[in-house]
Amino acid sequence: MELLANLGLGFATAITPTSLLYCFVGVFLGTLIGVLPGLGPTATIAMLLPVTFTLPPVSALIMLAGIYYGSQYGGSTTSILVNVPGEAASVVTTLDGYQMARQGRAGVALTAAAIASFFAGTVATLLLALFAPPLAEVALKFGPADYFSLMVLGLLASVVLAQGSLLHAIGMVVLGLLLGLVGTDVNSGAQRFSFGIPQLADGIGFVVVAMGMFGLAEIIRNLEREEDGTAEVTKITSLMPTKEDWKRMIAPILRGTAIGSALGILPGSGSILGAFAAYSIEKKVSKHGSEFGKGAIEGVAAPEAANNAGAQTSFIPMLTLGIPSNPVMALMVGAMIIHGIQPGPSVITEQPALFWGIIASMWIGNLFLIILNLPLIGMWVRIIMIPYHILFPAILVFCGIGVFSLKNTEFDIYLMALFGMLGYLFVKLDCEPAPMLLAFILGPMMEEYLRRALLLSRGDPMVFITRPISATLLALGVLAILAASLPALYKKREEAFREE
């Protein structure tokens, strides 16, 4: 079977001592930073990206993937123990996870989350291995117009899933696209919006934007609502679920995995939508529906499974089409480009060892998560207890040195400070930064595909509507926006986010 041969190649790449080491380091560092209250995967990855730039591509991507699910799992730990979600996707876990912790069942909740994540990760990795190659083949048939429309769809989907005002989020996308164009135009060699500053000739680094908008701005936001003092961490007694717990966990994990895997593929979604959907569906179908919100183990297992499944399957559009579906994937795309790999359908055929190695290492990373997290939980708890006013100057230090190390220029430090300021102002104005970061990375690619599409059509913009693939993708995007702006759904969307 081809799948087995491919996975064999992947494991051959992933089970070398170097790969295992970087996978382990990634998962470890990801969890370490991810458990810190208020630091989500995007900020964690942005902070740790510079560390990976010195590595060879395979090791760097294996490590980055490890950082991603490490930070996501770390976020769940924090959600359960202190009720502070690091990112939107683990908001759902706080609902029942923290309640379980208050009932003295924190250990059980953590185990449930770990097992659900591991199972979901395993299934989603297999799905990725199964579906990525055929999808990549389909993607090879995509023309420039189709790619352009696909990006439009992805950006519109990220707008729909953003918090706050829909209109403002669309504006943020356009702003991000514009910012992405700063620097030398690849086609004409002309300098655009660089104000004669030599450091801007290569464009603005995406890590600079990400660290500013997600790292610095987050710090300022946290300082604004400072009063809540040191996190009170619940004691962990037993990690072992009872027989009853096991029984109640199985079906929710299966359902969560299915929902999360399916929704994770959607552009713009990643793991957030899956976690929300899995929780609300579980609440409806469960025999213990009335216990939800009061510490039901299903309410931890299902969204955690969905969350992790979505995290894995969101690699599918990134690895096969080269189109990131969320800010984390956008950072991965940026990292791949820095390592000289143009993400897209050709990666599978041109760099099979890299592609399958990453997939295999995802599964290994999930395995590390489970062996790492349960025994080390005592250590994570101590890290969570570090008070924020001690923590944030350290985050700032790592951002400062990290951003400098990219190009060894102080200019990036100034830019990061500027984006930190902008990020804070925008959040205050209800303008979500996530769609902007996505657009920022897609900007140059979109321009290139637009150029090619119009060149092929001899300047006729109708090409986006006459090509069936492109037309379908655009229609989906318009539908998503229309659906989100309908009053009834609009309220639902507000409610979904208000649960934070």
Place this chain on the structure above:
Amino acid sequence: MTSRNPKDLWTGIIYIAVGLAAIIIGRDYGMGTPRKMGPAFFPAILSIILIMIGIISLVRSFLRPGTPVGRFTLRGLLLVTGATLVFGLIVRGAGLIIAMPVLVIVSAYASGKFRWRTSIAMAIVLTVFCILIFLKGLGIPLPILGSWFGG
């Protein structure tokens, strides 16, 4: 008539201003034709869309009431971004051994729970840690003691 939605109002103003600025700055880049897009083509389209969104947001702010911008921490904003800027300005000249403690202590001052003793201790620990890991370990070309002090 007054605006009843400050968030929409300011977002609108910012979007319009950025869009106009992009058009003005990019006016000499060369439009080209749709068939052969010049460097100004895509930015011009984006700027026009951005201005339109800004106008909608601005108009909406007079029609639909909204919530106020809310609590704003000027102290946090200025100290965090200020400390970062100063760090960038002095890191080569003064060296990490001075720039790092400045970054740590100035930014820590943004917190209401600031204590001199904890911050100084933090500054020492972080500076030593960064010199060992980033300078010695990863070889990042930053001086421990900068050129201003003959380092």
